[in-house]
Amino acid sequence: MPYNSMQCNQDFFPQASAGHQYPFYDSLLSYNSYNPMQQPGGSFNRLSYDQPFNPMQAYQPFQVPHSGLLQQDLKPFVSISFGNHTERTSVAFGGNPSWNEQIELDWEAGKNRLQSGFIGMDKEEYLFINIFDENFKVEETDNPDERRTSTSKHWVGGSVIPLSSLLIAKQIEGQIHLKVPPLLMGYKSTQDSNPATLELYIQIDAIYSKPEKGKQQLMCHEDTQEVTACESLLADISKFRPGRNFPALVSDFKGETYFLCRFISPLPLPHGMHSEQLSLEQMMRRMARYVSMIPYQSDKISFAGMYDLWSNNAEFLSCLIGDDEEHALLLIAYFLQLNVPIVRLVFGESMESGEAVWVLSKSDESSVGTLWNPVNGRFFRITDPTVPLTSITCMADKSNIYYNTQTETHPNRVDWSINNWRKLWSGTKGDLPTIQPLEIQYTPPDNSLASREARKIEADIKLKIREWRPGYLTKYRTDVAAKMRDILEKIEHEEMCGNRITQEYAGRLLEPIRRKFPRHEIVGFPLHLPMTPIQNILDAVQSVELHKTINHRAEFAVAVSVRPYPAAVHSLWVYLAQFTPK
Structure with missing residues (x-):
């Protein structure tokens, strides 16, 4: 890390004096001077800065009257998983914890691949970042002079970072x-707002080069004079603002190139x-959620990072997989x-994925706009300091x-007034004829297929949980699974209506289960997951570690709902x- 970056981090250590540095600060220096080429294997390094972390403000331990269980404040820790490797931080305390710790995960196969100069992937891999609450329990025994103690950990939220994004960006900071579930058994919410965020730094310790995008000329269907004028304009503003991404012409799956405006059309x-x-607003949330349920796959996987091809909406809905451009266009x-008054594509960089394409919506040019992440359906006011977009370079x-x-x-x-942006065409050109299909024949929902998929996924998860608990008898409570599926259906309905799950509503949903298991x-x-290959689903379930209880009396329940x-x-x-007798 450059010296000036370390200077910025001194704000995290207000008590440090000139003659003293925190041990973490020393480890930061040695960490950044680490040379992976001299080590037996490459590694993922994670660094958590001393910044407020708010997921635990949303949930506090649910107090069960007369339980004999001494509930303490939240004691969260961070767990990082990649492949078969998992590491964790120490335990912090309260709703705004800080860790200041470094974690390394070996990636031997990746080191060999990166050293060979190839960063393409035949399938996406994921880095799981999960937050757990570690509970220390003290229980009464028959002997009044003795107490029984034990520890357990409960998942309360997390995030998933595609490896392809990290490979291209090289670091995430x-x-x-x-992602915090809409309701948590055993916890109650103390507030219904404020996003859960985590400040961190991730990098791959390896020396490799980003792939260069293909430079061969593809067939261009635009007027030659307009293309020449466009290239001249982009050359001028690139000299004025070097390093920024200024797109104009993009290629479709046929290898034909158009001005990107032609990809924007109602459907x-x-x-x-x-x-x-x-x-x-509710309809916008509904359609953003619908689009976000289509699985994401980066062009870094599809084309080894060498090409950035855009599919039209019909192609995207046909193959049901795509990157942020396809999601944003739909x-x-x-x-x-x-008939949203003002909508535009927004090009920039996101901390989580590098180059990104989002959607801007505004009621009029003078209003405060909303930025929509088309991949996960989340939206932010442009004034929100937690918006994941770190830069905006272009709109269309x-x-x-x-x-x-x-x-x-x-x-x-940024000054969002359109008059303060450089336009490709200074005059009034009007809407460009689109290359998008004007209509699409949508296949109707298949409830029978959805039911079969739900049963199969549920059976696979139950089988895997048994495999993940060798030496323990794993029992499933089928008598409560129907109630859990009913809860999932109600959550899905509220989400598709653009409504948030309030604490009051969550309590009503969980009350029948609490009454059934008073002791x-x-x-x-509940986990909301993309409909991806079963191994990705199993990896996500395994990462929350609900199966890792050593209490032989614990019983489990699994319910899967697939809504077509x-x-x-x-x-x-x-x-x-998980249900454990007291």
Whole structure:
């Protein structure tokens, strides 16, 4: 890390004096001077800065009256998993913990691949970042002079980072948003707002070069004079603002090149998705969630990072996999169909994925806009300091492309007035004819297929949990699984209506299960996962470590719900629960 970067980090150590440094500060220096080429294996390094972390503000231990269990404040720790390797931090305390710790995960196969100069991937791999609450229990015994103590850990939230994003970015530094389940058995919410975030630094300790994108000329269908003028403009502003991404011409899957404005066009919503009972904002949330349920796959995997090809909406919905461009194009198409007053594609960089394409919506040019992440459906006001976008360099709509030549690029500091952006066409050109299909024949939802998939996934998860607990008898409570599926269906309904799960509503959903198990400690949560190959689903379930209890009296419950939507898009929920007699 450059010296000036370390200077910035001194703010994290306000008590440090000139004659004293914290041990962590010394480890930071040695960590950054580490040479992986002199070591037997490459490694993932994670560094958690001393910054506020808020997921535990959302949940506090649920107090069971007369349980004999002495519940203490939250004691969170961070667990990092990649492949078959898992490491963790020490335990911190309270709702705003700090760790200041370094974690290394070996990646021997990756080191060999990177040293050979190849960073392409035949399938996506993931880095799991999970937050657990470690409970220290003191229980009464028959002897009044004795107490029984034990420890357990409960998952309360986490995040998943695609390896492809880390390979291209080489490092991730800043604030990531954690996914916290809408309800947690055994916990109660203390507030219904504030995002859960974690400040960290991740890098791959290996020397390798990013792949260069293909430079061969593809067939261009635009006017030669306009292309020449565009290239001249981009050359000028690139000299003025070097290092920024200024897109204009993009290629489709046929290898044909167009101005990216031609990819922006309205598209009718799937049958049954529009509801007159929902407000415009709720409909926007609904369609953002629908688009986000289509699995993500980076072009780094599809084309080894050498090409960035755009598919149209019909192709995207046909193959049901794509990167952020495909998700953004489909989302902006639905927003245009909903007659959102102002919508634009936004190009920039995200802390979590490097180069990113989001969607901007505004009620008018003078209003505060909203930035939508099309891959996960989350949205942020442009004034939100926690927005994951770290820079904005370009915007585009149906009629023009706008380049940010301002000094500032961060969404909080950019002047969003379109008059202060450099336009590709200075005059009034009008909407460019689109290359997108104007209509799509959506396949209807297949409830029978969804039910079969849910049963198969549930059976696979139960089998794997037994395999992950060698030497222990694993019992499943089938009598509560139906109630858990009912909860999943109700959560899905609320999510698709654009509603948040409030603490009051979560309590009503969980009350039947609490009444059924009054003498049990209950730990459980629903996971919303993309409909990806079963191994990815099993990896996500394994990473939350609900199976890692050593109490032989613990029983489990697993419920899976798959809700089908048009075009074979599915919403997958997995509910995991553990019941331990007190």
